[in-house]
Amino acid sequence: MDIRGALADAPVTGPGRRRHGFTDLARAVRSNRKASAGVILLALFSIMALVPQWLTPYDPQSTSFRPSLAPSLRHLLGTTAYGQDVWSQLVWSARESLLIAVGVGLLATAVSVIVGVAAAYLGGLPDHVLSLVTDVFLVIPTFPLIVVLATYAKSGSLTVLIAVLVVTGWSYGARQLRSQALSVRNREFLEAARVRGERSLYVIVVEILPTMTSLIVANFLGAALYAVLAAAGLQFIGLGNASDLSWGTMLYWAENNSALQVGSPLWEIMPGACVALLGTAFALLNYAFDEISNPALRPAGRRRAARATDS
Amino acid sequence: MRYLIRRIEFFMITLWAALTLNFLLPRLMPGNPALAMMARYRGRVNPQAMHALEVAFGVGTNQSLLEQYLHYLVNTAQGRFGTSLTFFPEPVGSVIMQALPWTLGLVGTTTVMAFVLGTVVGMVSAWRRGGTLDSVLPPIFIMTSAFPYFFTGLLCILIFSVALGWFPLGFSYTLGQPVTLTWAFIGSVLDHAVLPAATILITSIGGWILTMRNNMITTLAEDYVRMARAKGLSPLRIMLHYAGRNALLPNLTGFAMSLGFVISGAILVEYVFSYPGVGFMLLQAVENEDYALMQTLFLLITVAVLVAVVVADLATALLDPRTRARG
Numbered sequence: 072m073d074i075r076g077a078l079a080d081a082p083v084t085g086p087g088r089r090r091h092g093f094t095d096l097a098r099a100v101r102s103n104r105k106a107s108a109g110v111i112l113l114a115l116f117s118i119m120a121l122v123p124q125w126l127t128p129y130d131p132q133s134t135s136f137r138p139s140l141a142p143s144l145r146h147l148l149g150t151t152a153y154g155q156d157v158w159s160q161l162v163w164s165a166r167e168s169l170l171i172a173v174g175v176g177l178l179a180t181a182v183s184v185i186v187g188v189a190a191a192y193l194g195g196l197p198d199h200v201l202s203l204v205t206d207v208f209l210v211i212p213t214f215p216l217i218v219v220l221a222t223y224a225k226s227g228s229l230t231v232l233i234a235v236l237v238v239t240g241w242s243y244g245a246r247q248l249r250s251q252a253l254s255v256r257n258r259e260f261l262e263a264a265r266v267r268g269e270r271s272l273y274v275i276v277v278e279i280l281p282t283m284t285s286l287i288v289a290n291f292l293g294a295a296l297y298a299v300l301a302a303a304g305l306q307f308i309g310l311g312n313a314s315d316l317s318w319g320t321m322l323y324w325a326e327n328n329s330a331l332q333v334g335s336p337l338w339e340i341m342p343g344a345c346v347a348l349l350g351t352a353f354a355l356l357n358y359a360f361d362e363i364s365n366p367a368l369r370p371a372g373r374r375r376a377a378r379a380t381d382s
Numbered sequence: 383m384r385y386l387i388r389r390i391e392f393f394m395i396t397l398w399a400a401l402t403l404n405f406l407l408p409r410l411m412p413g414n415p416a417l418a419m420m421a422r423y424r425g426r427v428n429p430q431a432m433h434a435l436e437v438a439f440g441v442g443t444n445q446s447l448l449e450q451y452l453h454y455l456v457n458t459a460q461g462r463f464g465t466s467l468t469f470f471p472e473p474v475g476s477v478i479m480q481a482l483p484w485t486l487g488l489v490g491t492t493t494v495m496a497f498v499l500g501t502v503v504g505m506v507s508a509w510r511r512g513g514t515l516d517s518v519l520p521p522i523f524i525m526t527s528a529f530p531y532f533f534t535g536l537l538c539i540l541i542f543s544v545a546l547g548w549f550p551l552g553f554s555y556t557l558g559q560p561v562t563l564t565w566a567f568i569g570s571v572l573d574h575a576v577l578p579a580a581t582i583l584i585t586s587i588g589g590w591i592l593t594m595r596n597n598m599i600t601t602l603a604e605d606y607v608r609m610a611r612a613k614g615l616s617p618l619r620i621m622l623h624y625a626g627r628n629a630l631l632p633n634l635t636g637f638a639m640s641l642g643f644v645i646s647g648a649i650l651v652e653y654v655f656s657y658p659g660v661g662f663m664l665l666q667a668v669e670n671e672d673y674a675l676m677q678t679l680f681l682l683i684t685v686a687v688l689v690a691v692v693v694a695d696l697a698t699a700l701l702d703p704r705t706r707a708r709g
Contacts, residue, residue: 105521105524203391203392203395206392206396207392207395207396207399210396210639210684210687210688210691211396211399211400211403211684211687212643212680212683212684212687214649215649215664215679215680215683216403216680218649218664218665218668219407219668219676219677219680220407222668222671222676223407296528300528300530303530303532304530304531304532304649304650307530307532307650308650308653308665309669310668322532331536331539331540331544332544332551336540336544339536340536340537340540343530343532343533343536343537344533346530346533347525347528347529347530347533350528350529350530351524351525351528351529353528354524354525354527354528355524358520358524358592361596
């Protein structure tokens with residue numbers, strides 16, 4: 072089972088009508104060790120993505136060095152079989168990988184919110200149809216579908232990759248958001264809004280969505296994690312654009328040159344480690360969010376006193 | 383009853399969606415990939431194969447899209463999936479049958495192992511809340527679950543076969559060895575399976591541990607668990623029969639789905655280890671633009687998952703009366 076299921080299946084406790092202010096959130100993140108670790112990792116990768124030129128001495132695509140050099144002070148991680156500096160490549164690749172994660176995360180979450188909340192709010196036949204579509208997308212095996220789609224789309228541009236990942240990645244969140252929206256549908260404050268004569272769109276955007284903030288954020292994180300792993304996998308097997316600079320593409324070239332076997336393992340291991348760490352960042356944040364929004368899951372220390380009197 | 387009907391509706395519609403997707407994708411994609419592929423293969427494969435392709439993708443016939451669609455549905459229903467280009471002239475069905483046992487053996491075994499181990503560890507770690515197990519394992523497994531399968535595989539290869547030389551680099555047995563039921567052959571198969579199996583285990587067990595732990599924590603707060611404690615039942619009994627059993631229920635669907643996904647193989651793991659299973663075959667089909675093989679594999683995988691999900695739903699309905707009531 073993949074991590075998205077693991078993290079998202081955690082019981083969703085009914086949210087009150089509390090709105091997390093930004094300061095609340097910041098405090099929660101700081102006091103949760105998993106969340107802090109995730110934020111720090113993410114910040115490091117963001118710096119790599121934003122200002123790679125400050126961190127690297129060479130042009131990442133330049134092939135002017137001696138090929139397959141071992142790590143040294145001039146080439147921290149050595150050079151590739153094509154004579155590129157591995158460290159420069161690694162840093163510059165952060166941009167595309169992060170872009171895919173955030174792009175797919177945002178788009179997939181948007182689709183989930185629209186489909187899930189619309190289904191719950193409209194009810195009846197529209198709900199039936201939308202839920203059915205969600206379930207169908209949920210069951211159709213994602214990775215094989217991505218592979219098939221990416222092949223037909225002729226291993227194309229970044230846009231194609233993002234589109235494919237969004238199409239295959241929205242359904243999980245839609246189902247969760249639907250059940251969450253269903254649980255608030257009959258609350259009094261919504262009744263009040265309806266009695267006031269507010270329009271549906273207003274009710275959904277201003278009254279319903281804020282109650283689901285933490286679930287929406289969790290969905291974004293889950294979708295981003297999924298995108299990081301799936302994109303790297305696709306590029307690794309050669310279904311990305313091979314001339315792009317990204318960790319998946321680095322892995323592809325390294326694997327094609329048997330980097331592990333011929334003695335330049337760093338060329339292949341480092342981009343893989345970056346993918347794993349970026350994924351870890353999203354997973355940690357996701358897990359921390361579960362703990363923040365569901366106190367029952369928090370580490371036991373603070374609760375032990377309560378338990379002792381309990382049992 | 384209503385529940386059953388809804389499940390059947392879902393099954394039929396998903397099946398239809400997968401079939402239609404399979405039919406439409408090569409026809410709708412920009413630049414008509416089927417035509418492009420045929421142009422590339424012309425002259426390289428014999429006319430018979432060419433003709434089979436033309437029929438399969440509706441090229442050169444004067445049929446309307448609808449007629450082609452009906453044709454395709456009938457063919458698929460009768461199990462005629464076409465001819466594989468990669469392994470011409472073998473029909474797709476028999477090609478797949480060669481890969482299936484490898485995948486079922488490797489991925490099937492490890493999936494069950496990951497589920498059982500993960501469930502036990504998750505259960506115990508929630509039971510001993512705040513103990514060593516509980517404070518060490520979750521963070522570790524959050525990390526390993528975020529590892530891409532192929533990265534774990536590459537690490538395993540680097541450490542255990544390149545550096546230490548303990549295990550072979552890839553494939554499912556030593557090439558050139560006769561495929562017979564001898565101890566030598568079985569040993570070689572096991573030897574080749576260790577690293578891919580470890581990779582799958584490491585990456586997938588974390589999800590089970592975390593879900594089971596979280597379910598278990600919720601269940602432990604239930605009144606019936608407190609009641610059991612008050613009755614003075616043995617802790618083991620409470621953990622297994624009261625909390626564990628109920629915490630396991632929500633995971634059944636997930637387990638069934640992952641059993642369905644066994645068919646698809648762990649695509650990337652099989653790729654990294656050149657393991658001749660279904661996932662590796664799918665990638666080979668992709669590489670050679672062998673659309674017939676690719677489509678059939680996709681269909682097979684979808685059907686497997688679908689059957690697994692529906693069976694799991696029905697099992698859950700049997701085991702958990704609340705599902706039935708909710709309809």
